[in-house]
Amino acid sequence: MEFTTIVHHGGAQGVTGSCHQLYATPECSLLVDCGLFQGRDVAPQLDSLTQHRVEFDIASLVGLVITHVHIDHVGRLPYLLAAGYRGPIFCSQPSAQLLFPVIEDALRVGFTRDAELIGQFSNQLEQQLVPLRYGRWHTLVDDKELRLRIRLERAGHILGSAYVKVDLHARRLNRRERLVFSGDLGARCSPLMTAPRSPHRADTLVLEATYGDRRHTQxxxxxxxxxxxxxxxxxxxxxxxxxxxxxxxxxxxxxxxxxxxxxxxxxxxxxxxxxxxxxxxxxxxxxxxxxxxxxxxxxxxxxxxxxxxxxxxxxxxxxxxxxxxxxxxxxxxxxxxxxxxxxxxxxxxxxxxxxxxxxxxxxxxxxxxxxxxxxxxxxxxxxxxxxxxxxxxxxxxxxxxxxxxxxxxxSAHADQTELLGFVKRMKRWPRRIILVHGEQAARRALGEGLAQLYARRPVQIVGG
Missing domain, CATH: 3.40.50.10890 (Rossmann fold)
Known part of the structure; x- marks a missing residue:
């Protein structure tokens, strides 16, 4: 049984606005991505400022992890910092270099063209940014109640993209859980990207489903x-x-x-x-x-x-x-x-x-x-x-x-075959799979594919 709770602030029912908050305890949470809504995911009755304003819990956050720098995964960063978040912002080393142009451009388009204000925001972001090397564990919490670690692995989507392993150990309860947030996984035929390798195991997998109902040409x-x-x-x-x-x-x-x-x-x-x-x-x-x-x-x-x-x-x-x-x-x-x-x-x-x-x-x-x-x-x-x-x-x-x-x-996204392969290549398959970042038809098709893959194995598929 999982002891964690995941709250989605975007990207659960659509393809944009990815933002997922993992609660290890009510007082300790981790945010994975903080992206803008685009297209049909934009609520027509709300202006951009209202829809993207960060009104969810940030007091419990021990960190934000950015999987990659596409605007639908990082575009709400200005809103998050404006809401008062001053904790660490983790990303891969390449993403740390790519992030600033993305955010500066987003600020000019959606906030202000004032160079001084953009500079102040960039300085604040630089103070909070923590670049991580691929393939190494980084500990965020380690006390008598809880140990929480993260590790970035290459996702093959764009340069610097990562999927996130989260390792949790509730010491008093003597319970452990390994979670994996896929971010956006890349297609295996990209000449400028190294194809993602599946993790050894996961108890819970939060898996993108953008092309969950399609197969790419070779x-x-x-x-x-x-x-x-x-x-x-x-x-x-x-x-x-x-x-x-x-x-x-x-x-x-x-x-x-x-x-x-x-x-x-x-x-x-x-x-x-x-x-x-x-x-x-x-x-x-x-x-x-x-x-x-x-x-x-x-x-x-x-x-x-x-x-x-x-x-x-x-x-x-x-x-x-x-x-x-x-x-x-x-x-x-x-x-x-x-x-x-x-x-x-x-x-x-x-x-x-x-x-x-x-x-x-x-x-x-x-x-x-x-x-x-x-x-x-x-x-x-x-x-x-x-x-x-x-x-x-x-x-x-x-x-x-x-x-x-x-x-x-x-497409920089994995197709249905590659998404299923990401699960299939794990040595220990997840007990719970949460499908995100996909339209309903794509999530449904991928859910059906996963159900066939598991056959008689027990699995809980959420969002399919």
């Missing part, structure tokens, strides 16, 4: 689909617009585009690859600094003199004026290009300018390489493209005549 298939999209652009003088998160997906796409250009010969030499996101460019620089955390395949490419995140065809757009000029240039000319721009679900950002200008022309393409949550413009474009419909962007209704494609194999 890496060879997705690369072929990407090549075909670019060849279409080369033949038609069009632009491939890729809405992508600034961290993770952008770097993986650049890695594969560099390889396609290297192999493609003369036609590919005239292809421009444009990263129109100052934040993504900043992450590219940090990724290059953190090359020691890259997998063997990527480091081998570097040793051969290749630079997958900094190659001749790569153009970075910084200022807003340059952004507007680039949109105009690609609309007026027949110059083939791939544009990678945020945001990944088209909830704002520079990608909107490209889509407003290009969705109505057949020579252009929209290429989705990541999950589009229900209620986001990205999901609406996917849906309306099937019937040549229209979509509203920035208050303007735009006909969809451009080619719209989705390549699921580029």
């Amino acid at each position: 890496r060879e298939q997705r690369t072929a689909q990407l090549r075909e999209s670019v060849e279409h652009a080369l033949a038609n003088g069009g632009t491939v617009v890729v809405p992508a998160f600034s961290i993770g997906r952008t770097q993986e796409l650049l890695y594969e585009l560099e390889d396609l250009i290297e192999q493609g010969g003369e036609p590919w030499r005239r292809l421009e690859v444009i990263v129109d996101s100052p934040l993504a460019a900043r992450f590219n620089r940090i990724y290059r600094r953190l090359r020691d955390f890259w997998p063997a395949e990527a480091r081998k490419r570097l040793r051969r003199g290749r630079h997958p995140l900094s190659f001749a065809n790569l153009v970075t757009v910084d200022s807003h004026a340059e952004h507007l000029q680039t949109v105009d240039y690609l609309v007026r000319t027949l110059r083939p290009a791939v544009v990678i721009a945020a945001s990944g679900m088209i909830t704002g950002g520079r990608v909107v300018s490209y889509l407003r200008a290009m969705l109505g022309e057949e020579r252009h393409q929209v290429l989705f390489v990541g999950y589009q949550a229900e209620g986001t413009p990205g999901r609406e474009i996917q849906r309306q493209a099937e019937c040549s419909g229209m979509v509203e962007l920035a208050g303007e209704r735009i006909p969809i005549r451009a080619r719209v494609r989705t390549i699921s194999g580029y």
Whole structure:
């Protein structure tokens, strides 16, 4: 029997806003992630400040653990600190370097553009941040009543991502429990990520279910689909617009585009690859600094003199004026290009300018390489493209005549097979599995898959 209680402050019924509070005792708790709500998970009757305000118990917190720096896992940090939390904030060493650009950008978008206030917040965050090495236990509480330890392991989702092992020992009760919070687990075919290894055991597993009802295409298939999209652009003088998160997906796409250009010969030499996101460019620089955390395949490419995140065809757009000029240039000319721009679900950002200008022309393409949550413009474009419909962007209704494609194999999330494999490879399977971070259909499908996997073994599946 478990002696712990887990309270979800987001991410239990939807795909965003991940925030889970583990109570070892009523006076001692641990928070895992503190993310923003996006898409359909945003309550329409509430403004952003009201929905994201931290009104849950922080007095009992002995620590916050960040699994990775995507905004739906860390975006409520400003609200948490504003509520008075001054305890330690744990994350992996790479995440410690990636976190500040994410939070500074979130502050500028959702709070203030005042550089002094942003600097004060960053200083406060720096004082509380505790970077941890992968694969080592760190003790948070060790007294006569309780020992509480955490350990981060590579999750393979984005650079620095981790799943969290929590080891609890209630000494007076002589009870122990091992919990694992998956965070977001990565797909096994990512060239810039080391695939996650399953833990030896878990009594309770809090498992993401984003793609719990789907299976990704293999890496060879997705690369072929990407090549075909670019060849279409080369033949038609069009632009491939890729809405992508600034961290993770952008770097993986650049890695594969560099390889396609290297192999493609003369036609590919005239292809421009444009990263129109100052934040993504900043992450590219940090990724290059953190090359020691890259997998063997990527480091081998570097040793051969290749630079997958900094190659001749790569153009970075910084200022807003340059952004507007680039949109105009690609609309007026027949110059083939791939544009990678945020945001990944088209909830704002520079990608909107490209889509407003290009969705109505057949020579252009929209290429989705990541999950589009229900209620986001990205999901609406996917849906309306099937019937040549229209979509509203920035208050303007735009006909969809451009080619719209989705390549699921580029998802940074594990698919159903990989999620089941994460459990199956454990030496001692969990007695309790709590499914989070997924729409209802995905959680239900993954729950059914887990039930089949367990067959006659006892298990409690929550949220499926």
